[in-house]
Amino acid sequence: MFERRFAGELPPKHHLASRDADGRLRYEECLTRAGFDGPYSILYRIERPHLMRPLGTTSKPLIASQAASHSLRRRHFRSQDLPSAGTASNSRVALLFNDDLVLSVSKPVASDDGYFVNAEGDELLFILDGRGIIRSPFGDLHYAQGDYVMLPKGVLHRVVVDSGSAHWLSIESRSGIGIPGRFRNPVGQLRMDAPYCHRDFRVPEFKGPQDEHIREVTVRRDHAEHRFEIPHSPLDAVGWDGAVYPWAFHISNFQPRVSSVHLPPTWHGTFESPAALICSFVPRPLDFHPQAVACPYPHSSVDIDEVIFYVAGSFSSRRGVDSGSLSLHPAGIPHGPHPGRYEASIGAKYTEELAVMLDCTARLNTTSEASTIEDAAYEDSFHAQ
Numbered sequence: 001m002f003e004r005r006f007a008g009e010l011p012p013k014h015h016l017a018s019r020d021a022d023g024r025l026r027y028e029e030c031l032t033r034a035g036f037d038g039p040y041s042i043l044y045r046i047e048r049p050h051l052m053r054p055l056g057t058t059s060k061p062l063i064a065s066q067a068a069s070h071s072l073r074r075r076h077f078r079s080q081d082l083p084s085a086g087t088a089s090n091s092r093v094a095l096l097f098n099d100d101l102v103l104s105v106s107k108p109v110a111s112d113d114g115y116f117v118n119a120e121g122d123e124l125l126f127i128l129d130g131r132g133i134i135r136s137p138f139g140d141l142h143y144a145q146g147d148y149v150m151l152p153k154g155v156l157h158r159v160v161v162d163s164g165s166a167h168w169l170s171i172e173s174r175s176g177i178g179i180p181g182r183f184r185n186p187v188g189q190l191r192m193d194a195p196y197c198h199r200d201f202r203v204p205e206f207k208g209p210q211d212e213h214i215r216e217v218t219v220r221r222d223h224a225e226h227r228f229e230i231p232h233s234p235l236d237a238v239g240w241d242g243a244v245y246p247w248a249f250h251i252s253n254f255q256p257r258v259s260s261v262h263l264p265p266t267w268h269g270t271f272e273s274p275a276a277l278i279c280s281f282v283p284r285p286l287d288f289h290p291q292a293v294a295c296p297y298p299h300s301s302v303d304i305d306e307v308i309f310y311v312a313g314s315f316s317s318r319r320g321v322d323s324g325s326l327s328l329h330p331a332g333i334p335h336g337p338h339p340g341r342y343e344a345s346i347g348a349k350y351t352e353e354l355a356v357m358l359d360c361t362a363r364l365n366t367t368s369e370a371s372t373i374e375d376a377a378y379e380d381s382f383h384a385q
């Protein structure tokens, strides 16, 4: 859902008959978003894309933690304590969710052995650790530590994990994830004062038809995994044209704003969904008024469940959190800096903090899996000196 791109062999117009050198007709697959006014892409294929045969369905419901539904408190989950196991697609552990959003963590040790389609919603990864390739009919998109990776709803792909550890946060939104409207001009281009520019976004390197001899596709929809067999390689694209494709954006390309006094989180907004504003906290000079309190003030975000995924650096307002920690500060009760952090921040000039924050517009539920990695002492940490 970004600027229009194209690659490979294209017919002179969409839906004109196109044939290869042997006279065989090529096929189109149109990925259409939200009707006629939404973005779309067309893949030009060797084989008919709809020759999928159902193999079976496995239900994957999200189970809410019973205790959480009765307890309004600040919470801390340590995703760094989850074991590394499995592939990108089967290692995901859902931690927080509502009717629109699912926040999961994956720590895979192996590449996907089949192709995967997320038909629930757009998926934005934040790569805390690891590197590899998102392989799709659009080509190979390389990802590494510090990247946001966008996997649009409905795009078939396979995640290749390079050797070594991998760890990422997955943000899924049924209502879609994109560029905040305030960063675009009336013709859809990024404005000059947007915190990034088009060249910061990396797109797949088109490879042309590929055959990895994998014939199974898993489609996730309605909290179930539906497996299909296909008689040919789904990477049989000879070209593509459109605005729906995977892309990557390194968090260091987000240009932070600074001020003489504290700026609210909306200034750190990077991507958005109707369900959440996704913010990047990156290394930057701190507030430069001589009497500025660099730490955020205690606050009640009365409409927002706030989630922070801690990446690196010393977070000015927190103690006891590490890389991989995920905090949940729910609407309804105030939250703010840990004891001592507010006072200690006066006079600070620079922060090395790196984190991804979500301001979520609907109440988040915690899963049973989240309760297994919860830091039970977190609430008390706000009261200790």
Ligand SMILES: [Fe+2]
Binding pocket: 299, 301, 306, 329, 335
């Ligand atoms: Fe907050």
